[in-house]
Amino acid sequence: MNQYDCLTDDSSLASAIFVPSYCGLDLGRYLWDYNASFRDSLSLDLVKWLARQPEWKRMFGRDHFFVAGRIAWDFRRQIDNDNGWGSVLMSLPESMNMTMLTIESNSWSNEFAIPYPTHFHPSSDSEVLQWQDRIRKQKRKYLFSFAGAPRPVLQDSIRGQIIDQCLASGRLCKLLDCESGPNKCDNPVEVLKVFMDSIFCLQPPGDSYTRRSTFDSIVAGCIPVFFHPGSAYAQYLWYLPKKYNKYSVFIPAYKVKNGSISINETLLQVCEDRMMDMREEVIKLIPKIIYADPRSKLKTTEDAFDIAVKRVLERVEKVRTEIKEGKDPGIGFAEGNSWKLKMSEAGIEEDWDHFF
Incomplete structure (x- = not known):
């Protein structure tokens, strides 16, 4: 992200705001043999801090996005006690206003899957x-x-x-x-x-x-x-x-x-x-x-990183347009979709809901 061409130090000019929180590394320390409060502590600190920032109040976080280096299931604990798996990061109200990019998504509409990194990082x-x-x-x-x-x-x-x-x-x-x-x-x-x-x-x-x-x-x-x-x-x-x-x-x-x-x-x-x-x-x-070598940049094609940033910017711009038109930006932003609906949005007509 630090090598991206279109960065600005003035957040008031930013189309979208990247939250550099390493949620997967945080959670990975506490997945086993720790109680739920340990697993949730930094997630709660993160969203409380974000909500206090002036950038947050502009769109209440709907122009914020982050990357989690684990599958989305790890961040939506289903059972609210020590026996439940993972953290509650993506169930928090503030997180519902952000977009999460991760290697495997759930059916929620504010989660988007991006490719796993491979071992091929071309420089040209x-x-x-x-x-x-x-x-x-x-x-x-x-x-x-x-x-x-x-x-x-x-x-x-x-x-x-x-x-x-x-x-x-x-x-x-x-x-x-x-x-x-x-x-x-x-x-x-x-x-x-x-x-x-x-x-x-x-x-x-x-x-x-x-x-x-x-x-x-x-x-x-x-x-x-x-x-x-x-x-x-x-x-x-x-x-x-x-x-x-x-x-x-x-x-x-x-x-x-x-x-x-x-x-x-x-x-x-x-x-x-x-x-x-x-x-x-x-x-x-x-x-x-593939993810190109970050020290260089592909000139004639977009890699996985380019596509992810482009799509996030499109998503934020859609919300910004809805706000200007007086619509509720929360509608559809973080819906607990069925997989059937998510696949239909991808143009897949088969009824595969029973697989899930």
Whole structure:
């Protein structure tokens, strides 16, 4: 943010105000073995301080935004006692007037998902083009791959079945086991090598709906295969195409769970022409989902940071216009939407509410 071109030291001239609060780092210290008051203390201090500032009173915080480096679920504790998970940051009245950017959103209308950071931070447009050209020419020896570990304690997890189907597919599938032995999944070279060698990359939910692996696979030109609409389609509305079947394959998780579908057979049915079209769509997405080296700036394309700031400014300007027109800016700003409504706003017509 400090490298952004359009900064001003005069907050009265600012179109929007960035709140540099590291909420994820704060909460991460107290998620386990601490009571709720510990987890909430800095969140309460933050909003009280913000509400006292002259900048706040201009739009009562609706021109403020911040970034939280954890999933949104961690900031909306459902149970108001020590047994509830996370903090109450996003449930506070002041926070309802701000926009939160995070790696995974809930269905609230003031939360927006932005891409997980990958290991690719280009410093020029030419680096992006060279990388796209390289993966476009990449020979791929596996039909599909999965990098991850099972989640046996999660009742609805399909990772066990995915691993079983991968192993049963022989040379068609490559498994990067993140559970046994040295964890190769922490090595970006190992992960990218597997994804660059694969046509499709399986992206089931883990501890939450989304995973960084989705963006690693896009960087590698590997077509993502999703099993839950909350893993991408209902999340990255600013970044991914509305027509999700242009760049990905969707296999309902419950069909994997009950054994009524074969991942292997499903992916083998994708014809060569469609597969090539999907890969090209994935390759086109790369500039939009990466974060360029902050010491430089891409000149001919917008990266994930540029898109996020642009969309926040558009959102604030919409509120500013509503105020000038005498409308209530609070209507729709922080609504507890259903996922169905959120996806319909993204142009997705399928009724997937039951997945949530």
